[in-house]
Amino acid sequence: MTADSYYGRPIVNEPVWKPEVAFYLFTGGIAGGSAVLHGLAKLAGNERLARSTLWIGAAAEAVCPPLLISDLGRPERFLNMLRVFKVTSPMSVGSWILIVSSGASTTAAALERLRLLGPLQALTEGVWFLSGPPLATYTGALLANTAIPVWSEARDELPWIFGASATACAGAAAAIATPTWCAGPARRAAIGGVVAELGLVHAMEKKLGFVGEVYEQGEAGEYAKVSKALGIAGAVLLAARGRRSRAAAAAGGALILGSSLALRWSVFRAGFQSARDPKYTVIPQKKRAAIRRAESHPASAPD
Amino acid sequence: MSSYGAEAKPRMGFFTDTSVCIGCKACEVACKEWNLLPADGLEWTGHSYDNTGELSANSWRHVAFIEQDKPLRIDGDFATADGTMAVDALEGGGAAPMRWLMESDVCKHCTHAGCLDVCPTGSLFRTEFGTVVVQEDICNGCGYCVPACPFGVIDRRELPRKPEDAPLALPLLGSKEDGRVWKCTLCYDRLKGGHEPACAKACPTHSIQFGEVDELRERAEQRLAKLEAQNWNGPRLYGHDADDGVGGFGAFFLLLDEPEVYGLPPDPVVPTQHLPRLWKTTALAAAVMFAGIAAAFAGGAE
Ligand code: SF4
Numbered sequence: 390m391t392a393d394s395y396y397g398r399p400i401v402n403e404p405v406w407k408p409e410v411a412f413y414l415f416t417g418g419i420a421g422g423s424a425v426l427h428g429l430a431k432l433a434g435n436e437r438l439a440r441s442t443l444w445i446g447a448a449a450e451a452v453c454p455p456l457l458i459s460d461l462g463r464p465e466r467f468l469n470m471l472r473v474f475k476v477t478s479p480m481s482v483g484s485w486i487l488i489v490s491s492g493a494s495t496t497a498a499a500l501e502r503l504r505l506l507g508p509l510q511a512l513t514e515g516v517w518f519l520s521g522p523p524l525a526t527y528t529g530a531l532l533a534n535t536a537i538p539v540w541s542e543a544r545d546e547l548p549w550i551f552g553a554s555a556t557a558c559a560g561a562a563a564a565i566a567t568p569t570w571c572a573g574p575a576r577r578a579a580i581g582g583v584v585a586e587l588g589l590v591h592a593m594e595k596k597l598g599f600v601g602e603v604y605e606q607g608e609a610g611e612y613a614k615v616s617k618a619l620g621i622a623g624a625v626l627l628a629a630r631g632r633r634s635r636a637a638a639a640a641g642g643a644l645i646l647g648s649s650l651a652l653r654w655s656v657f658r659a660g661f662q663s664a665r666d667p668k669y670t671v672i673p674q675k676k677r678a679a680i681r682r683a684e685s686h687p688a689s690a691p692d
Numbered sequence: 693m694s695s696y697g698a699e700a701k702p703r704m705g706f707f708t709d710t711s712v713c714i715g716c717k718a719c720e721v722a723c724k725e726w727n728l729l730p731a732d733g734l735e736w737t738g739h740s741y742d743n744t745g746e747l748s749a750n751s752w753r754h755v756a757f758i759e760q761d762k763p764l765r766i767d768g769d770f771a772t773a774d775g776t777m778a779v780d781a782l783e784g785g786g787a788a789p790m791r792w793l794m795e796s797d798v799c800k801h802c803t804h805a806g807c808l809d810v811c812p813t814g815s816l817f818r819t820e821f822g823t824v825v826v827q828e829d830i831c832n833g834c835g836y837c838v839p840a841c842p843f844g845v846i847d848r849r850e851l852p853r854k855p856e857d858a859p860l861a862l863p864l865l866g867s868k869e870d871g872r873v874w875k876c877t878l879c880y881d882r883l884k885g886g887h888e889p890a891c892a893k894a895c896p897t898h899s900i901q902f903g904e905v906d907e908l909r910e911r912a913e914q915r916l917a918k919l920e921a922q923n924w925n926g927p928r929l930y931g932h933d934a935d936d937g938v939g940g941f942g943a944f945f946l947l948l949d950e951p952e953v954y955g956l957p958p959d960p961v962v963p964t965q966h967l968p969r970l971w972k973t974t975a976l977a978a979a980v981m982f983a984g985i986a987a988a989f990a991g992g993a994e
Contacts, residue, residue: 667955
């Protein structure tokens with residue numbers, strides 16, 4: 390499809406975010422998923438799994454602020470994010486979720502290390518537990534709440550995709566770090582996450598129609614393929630041999646982690662590609678306007 | 693603007709009437725001079741007389757040039773309904789129809805501004821004149837507003853360093869600027885002093901008209917009616933409608949062709965229009981993620 394344009398120049402701006410932001414989408418996902426795994430493992434009395442998810446989650450979350458600071462350029466700028474709370478800005482809401490969640494996970498990890506078990510530990514772990522899922526899914530809203538066609542048109546899918554992917558990679562990381570006899574929930578979360586993610590990505594691409602063709606082109610297309618292949622291989626390996634062999638569990642987990650990272654990179658780059666070609670902005674908007682016109686003046690509808 | 697109470701002023705804006713633009717770029721120059729905008733290179737684009745290219749952190753007015761094989765008016769020899777070239781007229785020996793569209797683009801100062809909505813620090817704010825302005829001492833450089841503007845207006849400033857900046861350390865330094873974003877302020881400083889914005893002041897043809905938005909809208913309707921009566925080819929108002937996806941522009945336009953021909957989006961919508969639903973989706977996805985992981989515990993520890 391082609392559309393009129395001004396010398397083929399883009400209409401909307403490409404994002405100016407550095408690659409750090411894509412890595413943050415990934416580490417934030419691991420942390421968010423680990424928070425839930427950790428809380429539930431505690432409740433289920435699976436101490437071994439609880440411990441490994443705590444270390445994984447705290448570590449993944451500890452690198453989130455540095456990644457964002459590196460994108461912003463100066464450390465104090467991260468604190469400036471906490472000047473206000475604005476629900477119209479997913480970045481503002483997300484900064485607060487991250488500060489609460491990472492504060493809770495690092496405190497919980499420190500208390501665990503110092504063996505200071507007690508009400509304070511229960512409290513920090515509870516806060517972490519509850520802030521995990523929003524941390525994993527708000528990033529979908531962050532991207533969808535822009536004028537980038539391939540992100541904004543996927544507003545019904547992106548939060549789900551990031552939630553599923555977070556489940557997959559947190560499960561995968563825990564399956565690597567936990568002995569097989571107590572890693573069952575992690576393996577099942579990883580496999581279920583991959584299956585859900587594949588289905589949701591497929592649904593998104595179908596719904597996006599021609600706007601979604603950037604997922605078949607360029608870098609976004611390559612990484613989308615890599616993500617699918619690694620995800621399927623990892624899930625199959627985990628399902629087939631993950632229960633008996635620690636080595637297989639580790640390999641399957643690593644494949645799924647790679648898949649999840651590739652997915653973030655694919656979605657991230659798709660936004661840039663989508664902004665670059667004005668037809669993705671023009672054609673859907675013209676269609677939308679024509680439908681609106683036809684609805685308000687049925688007689689003058691174009692055929 | 694209601695939140696300003698007694699200090700509120702009538703909403704001010706631009707009506708840019710492209711039918712009288714002569715492409716002199718006085719607006720671009722006046723804007724650069726008044727706002728002390730840095731030069732961003734001299735480059736020949738080959739796109740008619742446009743060597744500015746686009747609105748950016750350093751160009752807050754941008755004159756677009758479009759050369760077309762279309763008649764300026766649809767009457768006489770060129771009376772085709774769709775405004776394309778009338779072949780008969782050519783065969784009859786008449787001159788080939790052509791027109792040269794020029795349009796001075798600018799920030800739209802949206803009623804519902806995506807940039808302002810998504811700004812996480814409150815740096816972007818609505819002034820007492822109803823305009824949208826960045827407070828540069830608060831801007832954090834997060835860049836969220838950049839892809840949130842449906843028009844691609846606001847942008848991060850990046851300037852390469854020159855040897856005279858720091859002769860020895862040059863290779864170690866990144867770009868000169870610190871990633872903050874810049875765009876048209878509708879000359880907030882001049883407005884405060886009771887002056888009109890620099891571009892409107894400099895425009896020799898009154899293509900750029902500054903005033904109260906309500907009054908400008910009426911003026912635009914009259915101008916449109918006049919051009920239609922004179923059989924101009926394709927006149928239309930763009931951004932004057934308070935019911936559009938951004939609630940109407942504070943700086944709107946009279947165009948002579950489809951918006952996309954000028955590099956403008958045909959049906960812009962502020963991203964946050966969908967945000968209430970998006971938050972619900974996000975919360976639901978979080979809840980289901982929670983439930984999904986809980987289900988993974990059903991099979992026991994192994
Ligand atoms: S045109 Fe873009 S930069 Fe200007 S107010 Fe609207 S959203 Fe903000």
